[in-house]
Amino acid sequence: MLERFNIVNRLSGDADLILTTVDEAVNLARANSLWYLLMGLACCSIELMQTGGPRADLDRFGSLFRATPRQSDLMIVAGTITLKMAPRLRRLYDQMAEPKYVIAMGSCANCGGPFDRSYSVLRGVDKIIPVDVYLPGCPPRPEALTEALMKVQEKIKKERYFLKKEA
């Protein structure tokens, strides 16, 4: 891997060291292995599947789905959250290990979307879990979801993970 990107060769002549901080090295690893929870709530999940497919190919960002919240770093809330589903969604979020991130994908997850005045729909997933990236669209295109994932990566790379104070 390192040879392929010519890092070792480039450095081997005149230096034996790469200087960086632990935070930066770990953040690079974390940002490029964002595993997301295999979870779809409504039609946005179809776009989520497309994004994971070969054309948009989320794999190239080191991102792939896990079918359990315990192995997931990222929750993509793809679709309408009904009030019946909301406690279950919260439970899935609670089962994910820290550090964890959330993308609210599509209008429904942002604010209730077209079902805003409905008796049965949660008006925005931020009522029950903290959200890192709000992604508008109904539904958002796979390119947009890729962009949202890159925003999460940017956020992770800026974090000072090891110096983070426990809440």
Added chain:
Amino acid sequence: MPMDRAELISMLSSRLGSALLSAEEMKNDDILLVVDRQQLVAAAGMLKNDPALSFTTLMNHLGADYGDRLAVIYNLYSPLLRNKITIKVYLDRGDPSVPSLERAFPGIGWYERETYDLLGIRFTGHSNLKRLLLPDDWEGHPLRKDYVYPASYHGIDTSRPDLLDDARAPGGRDV
């Protein structure tokens, strides 16, 4: 064989007798029968089993809230007559219960559960009358005209400020 609608109405009137409160032609090639609540099961069984009628297909079942009263509506189709009829039973708001048609049309079970769930109409004799769509601990029946939206569900706030309200208010900010 297809039958003239006026002819069919007179035939239905004679067979249903006192169960039939009124019968009229609808604009959509349909016949509307208002049926007495107490005699609904017998009427539905007759419509289905009478060899000359054979309304064997339950196309749809729904409930309605007209404000002053509730109603349950059944759409039946007869492959023999190539005709459909709409059966309507009006219900009092104070006692919205109607006998279940599960015996004549076993497939109606979940339809009646949905009507119960959203309109609170009780189907007596139903084998499993509980909510179909909403959670079991939901309060009220949301498609009733007098339904009051709950302010929270399991501690989850169900309100959301409308950005347009700010804009509409005098001196409101641009959004």
